[in-house]
Amino acid sequence: MSDYTAQEMMVAVASREIRDGDLVFVGMRLPVLAYAVARNSHAPTARGLFEVGLMRDQPAEKFLGTMGDPSNVTGALWATRMSNAMALMAQGHVDLGFIGGAEVDRFGNLNTSYVGDPKHPRVKLPGSGGGADIAILSRRWVTLMSHERRRLVDRVSFVTSPGHGDGSHRWRKRNGLLGGGPSAIVTTLGVLRFPEGGGEAYLATVHPGHTVDEVLSETGWPLHVSDDVSETSAPTDAELTSIRRFDPEGFWTRG
């Protein structure tokens, strides 16, 4: 089972970010699979929270096109209103959130709103959804993104979901943001992480089959490389089995 896709690699890495006992603001797409993988391996007591108004322990047994699919409701620990899910996050009870993004910058700020002038955008992206809320209020968060120069940019032109702001020391705390901010950017090529207390992303690991040079050439700023940069552990057979159980048709993971 050694063959796997870039998306499966990302899901495996994302699942390892989930700690046992975490309350995870799951979101959509690949993180839904990451949550399922984690629950079935190293995080058997994690719980998932969904902004539609759901809390779960066991992942849904069926493929999910969205968090609001009926099979995500069956067996839920709690079906409720969105503001109740947000209440838990506002109190700092969400340990980890996942946010998708179109663009991320060197300080982990995400843009999912506008490319170009918001009044006359070159590209109108769908918007925040719950992204800004997760970015500001969850204790730590992770974003998953295809590693391309046009997506990993020096500075995003519009901050939908703030990361570490301008990168200055303790920017989040000084600006009243409760949560700790982004802890990792998981891409199709590697994993970028941030120093304690915020600042600028650095390259922590490179996925098997890729090189540091490749990562640097696909990154829109001069990316710091960790002194002990290493290879990301490939997805295990157990992780791949789990991923394929929850995405049998490869809707999310076969690009």
Next chain:
Amino acid sequence: MAEAIERFVPDGATVAMGTALEPLIPFAAGHEMIRQRRRDLNLVGPISDALFDQLIGAGCVRRVTAAWVGNVSEGLGHCYRRACEQGIPRAVEVHDHSNFSISLALWAAAWHVPSLPTRTLLGSDILRTNPGLTQAGDLVHVGAVRPDVVVVHVQRADEHGRAHAWGPLGITEEAGLAADRVIVSCEELVDPSVTLSDPNRIVFPETKVVAVVHEPGGAHPSPVQGHFKRDHAFYRDYAERSRSVEGFEAWLKEWVLDVKDRASYLSRIDVESLRVKTHRPSVPADFGDE
């Protein structure tokens, strides 16, 4: 449905729909607004899974007040993009929110206060593009958003406007309380003895509800717990066909403009393949009193 939209959703109305996020989206009502050529609507919602995109593409919309507009399983909303980027078929004004802040905006209206404070959106540029959001120190004040009308699709309702909905409700309750009036469409029209047997499950006060429409399948392609699964393929087909203006117009003609009503729409779909067949009724709550 035609009568409800005709009477209660005028041009220029502020209309909330899709308040339960991905489930229970009142597509039948939205399509009726398109057929009746509503104009200048201000659409309010959290995320919108394709319905707002369709209304925007059909030229019904002047403003969007929402956290996210697109196609949840497929990504971008192509009509929304064309409207914002090129003014096709007309420009729309966007009041950006996050999911949390649009909920608070509706709660503020529900509680009849000008705004509610929150810590979300600190550090976000959404504060720059939405005039209804103001920062004061470490708090953001979210200005009230009051819909003229909220349209919801629910599992069952009675003719007096008592609507039972279950599964996650998103921002449905605050939208209903904030709104001037509520239009309910339902899978099942039931006797009041059914709705009143479980008053905890009634979503809105009946005093807000101005119309109840018995519209089975009125949420397709979105899911309805206990009734229908989500039609993922339908969303994919819409995403592909709406990439071009011509493709969208052909889609709109086929699925909205040339369709008389919901029954004829459903006759073109393999409804049985989407119908929930494994039922899991909850245990009834005992409301006994003596």
